[in-house]
Structure formats: structure tokens, C-alpha cells
Amino acid sequence: MLRIDPLNLRSILVAIALAVCSGQAHGDALDGVLEVRSAYVSMEGGVFLLHARIEYPVSPAIRDALHDGVTLTVDLDTRIERERRFWFNADVQELTLRRELDYHAVSDRYLVRDVRSGTQKSFATLEEALADLGAVDGWPVLIEPQLAPGNYRISVRAGLRRGRLPASLHALMFWTDDWHRVSEWYTWSLPD
Amino acid sequence: MVAPGLTGPAPAKPRWRGVALVLLWAGVGVGALLLLAKSVQNSGEFSRLQPWILLLNVIGVVALTALLARKLTQLVRDYRAHVPGSRLTARTVAIFGALVVAPLLIVYLFSLQFLNRGIDSWFHVEVKQGLSDALVLSRAALDLRVREYSRHTENLAHSLVNASAEDVAQRVYEERRATAALEMAVYGAHERIIAASLENPLESIPTRPPSDLVRQVGERRAYVSLEPQAGGEYLIRTAAPFTESLSRGDDRYLVAIYEVPTQLAALSEAVQHAYSQYGELAALREPLKSSFRLTLTLVLLLAMLAAIYGAIFSAQRLVRPVQDLIEGTRAVGKGDFGTRLPLPSRDEMGFLVHSFNDMTKRLRRAREEATRSQRVVERERERLAIILARLSTGVVVVDRELTVSIANQAAGAILGTDLSAAIGRALPELTAGNERLGQFVAALVVRFGAGREEWREQLDLDGASGRRTLMCACTPQSGADRDLGYVIVFDDITMLLQAQRDAAWGEVARRLAHEIKNPLTPIQLSAELMRRRFLSSMSPQDAEVLERGTRTIVQQVETMQQMVNAFSEYARAPEMRITRFNLNQLASEVADLYRSHDPRVEIRLELDARIDGIEADRGRVRQILNNLVINALEALDGVATPRLELATRFEQAAGDARYAIVTVCDNGPGFQRELLGRVFDPYVTSKPKGTGLGLAIVKKIVEEHGGRIDADNRPEGGARIRVVLPMTDSTRSASGIRERRAELRREIV
Numbered sequence: 025m026l027r028i029d030p031l032n033l034r035s036i037l038v039a040i041a042l043a044v045c046s047g048q049a050h051g052d053a054l055d056g057v058l059e060v061r062s063a064y065v066s067m068e069g070g071v072f073l074l075h076a077r078i079e080y081p082v083s084p085a086i087r088d089a090l091h092d093g094v095t096l097t098v099d100l101d102t103r104i105e106r107e108r109r110f111w112f113n114a115d116v117q118e119l120t121l122r123r124e125l126d127y128h129a130v131s132d133r134y135l136v137r138d139v140r141s142g143t144q145k146s147f148a149t150l151e152e153a154l155a156d157l158g159a160v161d162g163w164p165v166l167i168e169p170q171l172a173p174g175n176y177r178i179s180v181r182a183g184l185r186r187g188r189l190p191a192s193l194h195a196l197m198f199w200t201d202d203w204h205r206v207s208e209w210y211t212w213s214l215p216d
Numbered sequence: 217m218v219a220p221g222l223t224g225p226a227p228a229k230p231r232w233r234g235v236a237l238v239l240l241w242a243g244v245g246v247g248a249l250l251l252l253a254k255s256v257q258n259s260g261e262f263s264r265l266q267p268w269i270l271l272l273n274v275i276g277v278v279a280l281t282a283l284l285a286r287k288l289t290q291l292v293r294d295y296r297a298h299v300p301g302s303r304l305t306a307r308t309v310a311i312f313g314a315l316v317v318a319p320l321l322i323v324y325l326f327s328l329q330f331l332n333r334g335i336d337s338w339f340h341v342e343v344k345q346g347l348s349d350a351l352v353l354s355r356a357a358l359d360l361r362v363r364e365y366s367r368h369t370e371n372l373a374h375s376l377v378n379a380s381a382e383d384v385a386q387r388v389y390e391e392r393r394a395t396a397a398l399e400m401a402v403y404g405a406h407e408r409i410i411a412a413s414l415e416n417p418l419e420s421i422p423t424r425p426p427s428d429l430v431r432q433v434g435e436r437r438a439y440v441s442l443e444p445q446a447g448g449e450y451l452i453r454t455a456a457p458f459t460e461s462l463s464r465g466d467d468r469y470l471v472a473i474y475e476v477p478t479q480l481a482a483l484s485e486a487v488q489h490a491y492s493q494y495g496e497l498a499a500l501r502e503p504l505k506s507s508f509r510l511t512l513t514l515v516l517l518l519a520m521l522a523a524i525y526g527a528i529f530s531a532q533r534l535v536r537p538v539q540d541l542i543e544g545t546r547a548v549g550k551g552d553f554g555t556r557l558p559l560p561s562r563d564e565m566g567f568l569v570h571s572f573n574d575m576t577k578r579l580r581r582a583r584e585e586a587t588r589s590q591r592v593v594e595r596e597r598e599r600l601a602i603i604l605a606r607l608s609t610g611v612v613v614v615d616r617e618l619t620v621s622i623a624n625q626a627a628g629a630i631l632g633t634d635l636s637a638a639i640g641r642a643l644p645e646l647t648a649g650n651e652r653l654g655q656f657v658a659a660l661v662v663r664f665g666a667g668r669e670e671w672r673e674q675l676d677l678d679g680a681s682g683r684r685t686l687m688c689a690c691t692p693q694s695g696a697d698r699d700l701g702y703v704i705v706f707d708d709i710t711m712l713l714q715a716q717r718d719a720a721w722g723e724v725a726r727r728l729a730h731e732i733k734n735p736l737t738p739i740q741l742s743a744e745l746m747r748r749r750f751l752s753s754m755s756p757q758d759a760e761v762l763e764r765g766t767r768t769i770v771q772q773v774e775t776m777q778q779m780v781n782a783f784s785e786y787a788r789a790p791e792m793r794i795t796r797f798n799l800n801q802l803a804s805e806v807a808d809l810y811r812s813h814d815p816r817v818e819i820r821l822e823l824d825a826r827i828d829g830i831e832a833d834r835g836r837v838r839q840i841l842n843n844l845v846i847n848a849l850e851a852l853d854g855v856a857t858p859r860l861e862l863a864t865r866f867e868q869a870a871g872d873a874r875y876a877i878v879t880v881c882d883n884g885p886g887f888q889r890e891l892l893g894r895v896f897d898p899y900v901t902s903k904p905k906g907t908g909l910g911l912a913i914v915k916k917i918v919e920e921h922g923g924r925i926d927a928d929n930r931p932e933g934g935a936r937i938r939v940v941l942p943m944t945d946s947t948r949s950a951s952g953i954r955e956r957r958a959e960l961r962r963e964i965v
Contacts, residue, residue, distance in 0.1 A: 093495015
């Protein structure tokens with residue numbers, strides 16, 4: 025399917041909007057490397073499990089923001105497509121693994137929380153917390169019956185943004201919020 | 217200027233296009249705003265649409281700006297070009313725009329101010345300080361526990377240094393129970409569990425110590441951490457090596473996990489939650505304000521542009537019928553009554569336009585009616601003009617000041633002036649140099665001055681070319697307005713009178729010849745008989761008386777005989793013997809004859825070589841020349857240097873008609889003015905001798921040849937007689953005589 029990346033579009037629009045209206049200079053708060061270093065899937069009992077290593081940026085700005093009480097939402101978007109020869113690829117599955125990172129001021133620890141399961145881990149340092157976030161092991165993304173014969177492509181992308189906003193504010197914020205980044209898609213073919 | 221489409225049906229296309237455009241943009245704008253509003257309520261679904269919504273709004277703003285710019289440019293151009301209706305449109309747009317934009321701007325500024333202040337008010341310094349204090353307090357409260365547990369764990373570890381393995385297990389179990397710890401375990405090298413006691417009877421293995429704990433106790437240092445749990449609980453994880461000395465080689469350490477009391481944990485968690493929330497919001501303050509400002513500005517721009525565009529559109533729609541009316545009125549002003557305006561709607565404006573259309577329809581009908589009537593009048597006038605032109609009677613229409621409004625050709629010819637050029641001028645202005653017209657005008661002035669409006673009289677007009685007699689009738693022009701003027705109708709009856717006189721004289725002559733000639737011969741014979749019979753027998757005295765008496769009788773009878781012969785000649789209408797001869801030659805012969813007859817008189821000849829031959833009765837033409845020369849010679853009696861001029865001249869009239877004009881002039885006393893009109897009548901003469909029939913006979917012969925004769929006095933003195941003779945016999949057709957006369961008359965004038 026033809027896609028126009030909404031985030032790219034958004035950055036263009038934000039640029040226009042800033043140039044036209046605001047004139048305020050926003051530095052990129054999420055400077056640093058954000059990329060999927062490696063990713064692969066393994067199959068176990070008919071379930072495809074995703075393993076990935078992601079590098080998240082560490083910067084004083086992030087640290088300060090976390091210390092001020094800001095929660096960072098870390099998304100891992102996974103997309104599985106069936107390749108078609110004469111047409112756009114067909115979407116088979118789209119999943120997002122959403123986790124949150126915040127600083128627990130009372131205990132002086134960094135918490136990593138899985139949004140869906142509600143499980144939570146705490147770390148003494150930001151680096152440890154980010155290392156934990158950057159390791160995804162055995163995340164079930166697909167079951168075998170979903171696959172028909174053919175070639176499949178899996179794409180993984182990591183995203184980082186300031187999260188846990190009230191929904192109404194979030195809607196308004198999207199065009200002035202520079203606390204939002206995504207990595208390039210990391211794509212490979214599913215072995216037959 | 218008539219706008220295209222004015223006369224046709226209503227120009228539906230552009231108007232509908234405009235409406236469709238406005239509706240489209242209004243729909244897009246409203247849709248975008250709705251989407252934006254909905255996305256605020258349900259961010260999950262619409263977060264993906266946000267860029268598109270924003271794009272749509274930006275496109276909307278740009279498109280509206282472009283449309284507005286176009287409209288405004290056109291409006292300004294129209295305003296400068298003074299296009300009808302542009303000022304009204306501009307004023308309406310200004311009023312509408314001000315009415316819409318002013319409240320919008322006020323609301324916008326107010327909202328902006330309110331937002332800024334509202335958002336700023338969320339982040340008071342006191343709140344932040346309070347939260348920080350609460351955090352410190354919570355930490356202090358927890359810290360107390362943490363240190364307490366840590367010390368306890370350290371003490372316990374130290375106390376277990378020399379204990380046996382069984383004792384260690386026992387002590388751990390007891391201590392765990394005594395301190396209500398969740399877990400208590402003793403590890404050896406490589407995290408080997410030496411002894412463990414857990415509160416949860418279902419679990420047999422203690423939680424694996426985190427790596428930082430292992431690292432720290434490996435360095436023979438105590439470890440403690442406060443770990444928040446998912447359910448809002450807090451665990452205090454403490455660890456202490458059995459001994460701080462690395463040289464002892466004892467790797468064992470004690471790990472104990474305690475639970476923070478629920479109340480303290482809940483309070484601390486509440487503080488943490490508030491701190492986190494506040495921090496998050498504080499970080500968002502500026503972006504949030506910018507977002508609100510941008511959204512608000514976008515909404516304002518959209519609303520304002522749409523409102524101004526709507527104002528222009530509405531104003532143009534409102535003004536459109538007015539423009540149509542202006543253009544329609546201009547068209548009507550220029551005489552285009554075919555203008556029909558499109559009906560805009562069924563409101564008052566529609567009624568006005570309907571009335572306008574009705575008016576133009578009535579005007580068109582009225583004009584058609586007027587045109588038809590005018591055409592009829594024109595046709596009548598043309599007919600009248602043709603009739604007037606064909607008339608040989610002069611017709612002149614004048615007003616009270618004698619200004620000519622109508623004059624036909626014949627009038628000009630009779631009065632001796634070109635009256636067609638005199639239309640609109642007063643008759644008295646034209647009298648200079650025209651004696652006859654002067655007399656005519658004088659006669660009119662006299663009669664109008666006397667208050668006579670309707671009359672019919674004979675006017676005698678004297679001029680250099682003789683007296684003319686006009687039968688003149690004047691009638692006031694009929695009509696309601698009595699000041700329309702007068703119609704003066706006149707006819708030149710000179711010829712008619714002359715003809716009557718000629719006929720009368722002809723009759724007299726015929727009768728004279730008949731009644732007198734017969735007794736003359738017996739009288740003469742009787743007188744001669746008496747003389748022969750009685751002369752010899754009478755005394756000389758009586759004989760002389762008889763002789764004288766009879767001689768007188770015979771002489772008088774001969775004289776009477778001559779007179780009767782002349783009359784006879786005058787009355788006679790002999791057969792014409794038309795031959796072709798040279799007129800110039802004949803003139804020369806006559807001149808030579810009279811030169812020898814009276815050498816005292818200088819006779820000059822002036823002959824036109826173009827007259828080579830003329831078709832006429834040679835004998836009678838000779839008589840004309842003889843009589844004219846004799847008449848002139850008789851008039852020259854007693855003149856000191858008598859001079860006579862005989863001239864011929866060739867004249868080409870209209871068509872093929874050619875004429876020879878013979879002029880005989882003398883330097884004698886000229887004609888008496890009162891006789892000028894009657895010089896060709898018999899017995900009209902001022903000379904002591906002559907029969908008085910010479911010129912009468914000349915005139916008769918000339919008229920028999922289809923010619924014309926005129927007599928007048930030369931300005932330098934002396935008489936002048938002009939004879940006009942047709943050069944060919946064909947010209948002399950009976951039917952053409954009257955026309956030719958008129959022609960000749962004009963030429964001679």
C-alpha cells in the first residue's frame with residue numbers, strides 16, 4: 025500500500041507552522057542515536073518470536089526531563105507484509121510493543137513498565153534502564169496459521185516520545201512537540 | 217456599456233460556480249474544524265489523521281488567501297476604474313468585514329490571553345515548591361526505614377560470621393519472622409544460596425539478587441535499595457557482606473527484603489504521582505501554549521478569511537442586480553430599449569428589476585409606435601415634396617417673420633433666386649440684388665402689416681428683364697397653433713396674359729383685315745374714277761381741290777392698305793418652310809444691307825462660330841432680323857453716335873437641346889420702363905413712326921419657331937432684345953415647348 029509517513033509530513037508541517045506562526049526555536053530534545061541494531065524472529069511451537077536490540081539515545085536533556093517527572097514512551101512498531109509481485113505489499117500484521125520509562129523520584133530509581141502487561145522493573149541508573157528497554161527477547165508477533173505460502177517481509181522500527189499526556193493535550197501537542205522521534209525501518213525477509 | 221448577458225437569460229453558470237466554490241470551502245473548513253475538535257476528544261483514532269487535518273487547514277488557509285487576494289485585487293481594480301457598483305461593493309465589504317473581523321479579533325486576543333494566563337497559573341512556584349517539599353519528606357520518611365533495615369541486615373550479617381550452617385539457617389528463619397521481612401537469604405560465592413527464608417510459603421527460591429547488588433557486596437560493601445513495585449508498593453532490598461575484609465576470603469552475604477508499611481507506601485506513591493504529573497505538565501507548558509496559539513490562529517485565520525470572502529461574495533451578489541440596473545439604465549439612456557435584466561430573486565430587488573424590465577418593454581413599444589408614425593409622416597412628407605417639386609406653381613411657406621420653411625423649385629424660378637438655399641432664412645435678407653423678389657417681399661409685408669392673412673391677388677413685379685405678373689394666394693397654415701405661418705402659392709401668369717393678348721390681337725387683326733380691306737379697294741377705285749371723270753370738266757380751282765382730295769384719299773387708302781396688309785401678315789399663320797441654313801451668314805447679310813442703307817450708324821457683328829447651321833424658315837428668320845434691326849435703327853434717330861450690335865451665341869441646354877441666341881442691342885434711349893412688359897404687344901411703341909407691329913410680328917415668328925424673346929434695358933443704357941431659337945427642328949416639338957420655356961426663362965434670368 026502506498027504510504028506517506030505521517031511523521032515526515034508532520035515534521036514538514038511543524039516546520040511550516042513554526043516558520044509562519046511561532047518563531048520559537050526548539051532544539052531537538054532527543055538528540056543521539058536511535059536505531060534498531062539487530063532483529064530476527066525465531067519460531068517456537070508455531071509462534072514467531074521477535075528478538076531485537078535497539079539503541080536508545082542517552083543525553084542530559086533526557087535525564088533532566090525524566091528527573092522533572094516526564095515519562096518517555098518507547099514504542100517498537102512491527103509490521104509484517106506479504107510481498108506481491110505486481111501490486112503493493114499486503115499488510116498481514118501490525119503490532120506495537122509499548123513501554124514506558126520514568127524516573128521514580130521518591131526511590132531515586134528508573135522504572136521500565138510494560139504498558140500492556142503492567143509489569144514493572146526498576147533500575148538504579150538510566151543506562152541500565154535503557155539497556156533493558158533496548159533488549160527485546162521472545163516477543164510473540166505472529167502465529168503460523170496467519171501465513172499463507174509466499175514471501176513475507178518484517179519491518180521493525182523504534183520510536184521514542186514524551187508520553188502519558190492527557191489525550192486532549194496530546195492531540196494539540198503534535199505540532200509543537202519535538203519530543204518525538206522514530207528510527208528507520210529495519211526490514212528483512214522472513215525465511216521460508 | 218451593456219454587460220454581456222444582460223439581454224439574454226440569467227447568467228446562471230458563474231453564480232452557481234461561485235456558490236459551489238464557497239460551499240466547497242465552507243464544507244472543507246467546517247470538516248477540518250470538526251475533525252480537529254473530535255481529535256481532541258478521541259486522540260487514539262484521530263492521532264493518525266492529525267497531519268492530514270493540519271494539511272487540510274493549511275491548504276484551506278492558503279486557498280482562501282489566494283481567492284481573497286484575487287477578489288480584493290479585482291475589487292480594487294474595479295474601484296479605481298469606477299466600475300458601476302464597485303463603490304457600493306467596497307463599502308458593503310468594509311462594513312461586513314469590520315463587523316465580522318472585529319469580534320473575531322477580540323475573541324481571539326481574549327482567548328489567547330486567557331490561555332496564556334490559565335496555563336501559567338497551573339504552574340505556580342508554590343505548587344512546585346510544595347511538591348518538592350513533599351518529595352523530600354517522603355524520602356526522609358522512607359530513608360528512616362531504609363537505614364533501619366539496612367543496619368539491621370548489617371548487624372545480622374556480622375552476627376552470623378562464625379555461625380555454623382545450621383545456625384545460620386535457623387537464625388535467618390527466626391530473624392525473618394521477627395522483622396516481618398518478605399525474604400531473607402544467605403548467598404555464598406557465585407550466588408549460591410546457603411540459607412533462605414521466604415514469607416510466601418508457596419515460593420521456595422528467593423528472588424535473584426540484581427546485578428548491582430552482587431557487584432556491591434562483592435566489594436564488601438552493604439547494599440540497600442528502595443524499589444517501587446507495580447501495585448504502588450515499596451520494597452526495601454538490603455544486603456550486607458558477612459565481613460568487610462576482603463582478606464578473610466568469606467564471600468557470604470545476607471540479602472533481606474522488607475516491605476514498606478502500606479500507609480507510608482501509599483502516601484509516598486501519591487507524592488510521586490503528583491510530582492511526576494506536575495513535572496510532565498510543566499515540561500509541556502511552552503509547547504502547549506504554542507499549540508494553543510497555533511490552533512487558535514489557524515482557526516481565526518480560517519474564520520476570518522472565510523468571513524471576508526463571504527462578505528465579498530455576499531456584497532457582490534447583493535450589488536449585482538444594482539450593477540445590472542445601472543448598466544441597463546445606461547443602455548436605455550443610449551436608446552437601447554431591448555435591455556432585459558436577469559431576475560435576481562423574488563425579493564424587493566427582484567421587484568425593482570421586474571419593474572425596470574416592464575418599463576423598457578413599454579418604452580420599446582412606444583418607440584416602435586413613434587418610429588412607425590414618423591415613417592408614415594416621412595412618407596407623406598416625401599410625397600408632398602415630390603408633388604411640390606413637380607408643380608410649376610411656386611409654393612413658399614413662411615412664418616410671421618417671413619422666414620422660409622418650405623420653398624419649391626418653381627418658386628425660386630419665378631422669383632429669380634435659389635430658394636432651396638434660403639430655407640431657414642428670412643426672405644428680406646435675400647432681396648439684395650433681386651428687384652423682383654424685393655417687390656414680392658414688399659407686397660407680402662404690406663399685406664401682413666395690414667393684418668391680412670388670407671388673400672388672393674395679382675402682383676405685378678417689375679424687373680430688369682421686364683414685368684412679371686403673378687397670381688398670388690396666401691393662406692394661414694391650418695392647425696391649432698395660429699402662429700405656424702403662411703402658405704403662399706403663386707403662379708407666373710405673364711405668359712398666359714400675353715397669350716390672351718396675342719389671341720385678342722390676332723382676332724382684331726383678322727377682323728380688321730377682313731372687314732377693312734374689302735371696302736378699301738372700292739374706296740380707292742371710286743376716288744380715282746371721280747378724279748378721271750370730273751377733273752377735266754372742272755374749273756382749275758375746283759380741279760385742284762378734287763385733285764388734292766382724291767390724291768389724299770388714294771394715299772390714305774394705300775396707307776390703310778399697308779396697315780391692313782401688316783395686320784394680315786400678323787394674323788396670318790403661313791406654312792413653315794423649314795430648311796437648314798447658316799444663321800451667322802444671314803445675320804451678316806442683314807447687317808451689310810443696313811450698313812449701306814444708313815452709313816451713319818455703326819453696326820457691329822459678333823458671331824459665334826459654333827452656330828454653323830440652324831433648321832428654321834429662312835425667310836421668316838430674315839424678317840426677325842430685319843424687324844429687330846429696323847426697330848433699333850428707328851430708336852437711334854437723334855443719337856449722336858448711333859451704334860448697333862448684332863450678336864449670335866451658341867447655348868447648350870440640358871440634354872441635347874441646342875439653342876442659338878440672337879441679341880440686338882443699341883445705345884438709344886431704351887424702352888420706357890412702364891412699357892417694358894408690353895413691348896411685344898401690337899401698337900405699343902414710343903416712336904413717332906412705324907406700324908407698331910414690328911416687334912409683335914417678331915415675337916409671333918419666334919414663338920412659331922418654338923423660341924422665346926425678351927426685351928430689357930442694358931445697365932449701360934440702350935435697349936436689348938434677345939431671341940432664343942432652337943437649332944434643330946426636333947427640339948421644337950410641341951410637347952416640349954412649355955418645359956423649354958421654363959428652362960429658357962431660367963437661363964435668361
